[in-house]
Amino acid sequence: MLHVGFPAILNPELLSVMPEGIELIPLGDGLDHPIDIDVWIPDPYSTRALRVWPYLRGVRLVLSLMAGTEWIPATVGPHVTICNARGAHNISTAELTLTMILAMLKYVPLYADIQRSGDWRRRSEASQLYQQLTHDQRTYHPPVKLEELTGKTVLIVGHGSIGQEIERLLGPFRVEIIRVARTPRSHPLVHSVTELDDLLPRADVIVLILPLTAESTGLMGAHQFAQMRQGALLVNVARGGVVQTDALVEALNSGRIRAALDVTDPEPLPSDHPLWHCPNLFITPHIGGSSPQFDARSLQVAAGELRRYMQGEPLHNVVQAAT
Numbered sequence: 001m002l003h004v005g006f007p008a009i010l011n012p013e014l015l016s017v018m019p020e021g022i023e024l025i026p027l028g029d030g031l032d033h034p035i036d037i038d039v040w041i042p043d044p045y046s047t048r049a050l051r052v053w054p055y056l057r058g059v060r061l062v063l064s065l066m067a068g069t070e071w072i073p074a075t076v077g078p079h080v081t082i083c084n085a086r087g088a089h090n091i092s093t094a095e096l097t098l099t100m101i102l103a104m105l106k107y108v109p110l111y112a113d114i115q116r117s118g119d120w121r122r123r124s125e126a127s128q129l130y131q132q133l134t135h136d137q138r139t140y141h142p143p144v145k146l147e148e149l150t151g152k153t154v155l156i157v158g159h160g161s162i163g164q165e166i167e168r169l170l171g172p173f174r175v176e177i178i179r180v181a182r183t184p185r186s187h188p189l190v191h192s193v194t195e196l197d198d199l200l201p202r203a204d205v206i207v208l209i210l211p212l213t214a215e216s217t218g219l220m221g222a223h224q225f226a227q228m229r230q231g232a233l234l235v236n237v238a239r240g241g242v243v244q245t246d247a248l249v250e251a252l253n254s255g256r257i258r259a260a261l262d263v264t265d266p267e268p269l270p271s272d273h274p275l276w277h278c279p280n281l282f283i284t285p286h287i288g289g290s291s292p293q294f295d296a297r298s299l300q301v302a303a304g305e306l307r308r309y310m311q312g313e314p315l316h317n318v319v320q321a322a323t
C-alpha cells in the first residue's frame with residue numbers, strides 16, 4: 001500500500017480522483033512528529049510545505065500542484081523524483097497574460113486612477129502617455145487615448161504548456177507571433193533562446209513564460225531592454241528572477257519600455273521597493289495560477305502521474321529524476 005501525504009487543507013472530495021490502492025494521509029500545518037510517506041503532494045505555498053518537510057520520512061516521489069518547482073530539489077535532495085502540475089495552470093495564467101496585455105494597451109491602470117480621482121478631464125493624460133511611450137508625435141484628431149492589440153507583434157519566450165495556451169488565446173487578435181524556447185524547431189517555427197537579442201527589436205509585446213533555471217536567471221537585463229522597441233511592453237508571468245530587477249527599474253524610469261509583472265524578484269515585493277513607484281508598470285502579486293479550478297485541475301494532473309507511477313509507466317511531468 002502506497003502512502004500518499006497531502007495538505008490537510010485540501011477539500012477531501014477532490015481527492016476522489018486519486019487511484020485506488022493508496023492510503024491518503026492528511027498533513028496538517030502543525031505537524032510535529034515524524035511520519036512515513038512514499039509520495040508527497042506539498043502544500044502549494046512553499047513556506048507551509050517547508051514546515052512539514054522535516055517530519056516526512058521515506059519520500060520517493062513529490063507531486064507538486066504547481067508548474068514552478070524551483071524550491072523543491074534543494075529541499076528534498078537528488079534521490080527523490082519530482083513532478084510538476086504541467087498543464088493545470090494553462091487557462092488561469094494565459095487569461096491573466098491576455099488581461100495584462102490588454103490592460104496596458106488600453107491604459108487601464110491610468111483609468112482606474114482617474115476613476116478614483118473622480119476627474120473626467122484627466123482623460124487627456126492618456127494622449128500624453130501615448131506620445132511619451134510611442135514617441136509618435138503625429139497629430140491625431142481626436143487624440144489617441146487607447147492602443148490596439150490587433151496587428152501587433154507578440155514575442156513569447158517559453159513555448160511550453162502555458163506559452164502555447166497564450167498563443168491560442170491571442171488567435172482572434174490577428175497578431176504576429178514570434179516563438180522562443182530552449183530548443184529550436186519548425187511547424188510551428190520556434191526560435192532558440194540564443195536568438196533572443198536579435199528578435200527583441202521586432203516585438204511590440206514580449207511575454208516571459210519559461211521556468212526559472214540557471215540558464216534563464218537574469219535572461220532579461222539592460223542589454224535586452226535596450227534592444228526592445230521604444231514603449232514595448234514586457235509581460236513577466238514566469239518568475240521574477242528571469243528579469244534583472246535593477247535594470248528593469250532603470251528602463252522603466254527612463255521611459256524606454258513598459259511592463260506588467262505578475263512575478264517579481266524579490267517576492268513578496270517589500271513596501272519600500274523602487275518597483276512600486278516606477279511609471280508605466282502594472283504589478284499583480286503572483287496570482288497567475290489563481291482560479292477556483294486550481295485544486296481540482298492540479299490534483300487531476302497529480303492523480304494521472306500517480307497512476308502511471310503505480311503501473312510502472314513513464315511519468316509525464318518529471319522535472320527531476322531520482323538518482
Ligand SMILES: NC(=O)c1ccc[n+]([C@@H]2O[C@H](COP(=O)([O-])OP(=O)(O)OC[C@H]3O[C@@H](n4cnc5c(N)ncnc54)[C@H](OP(=O)(O)O)[C@@H]3O)[C@@H](O)[C@H]2O)c1
Binds near residue numbers: 180193238239
Ligand atoms: N505567474 C504564475 O502564477 C505562474 C503560473 C504557472 C506557471 N508559471 C511559470 O511558468 C513556467 C512555464 O510553465 P509551463 O507549464 O508552460 O512549462 P513547460 O510546459 O515546461 O514549458 C516551458 C517552456 O520554457 C522553455 N524554456 C525552458 N528554459 C528556457 C530558457 N532558458 N530559455 C528559453 N526558453 C526556455 C521550454 O523550452 P523547450 O520547449 O525547448 O523545452 C518550454 O518551451 C513555470 O516554470 C512557472 O515558473 C507561473
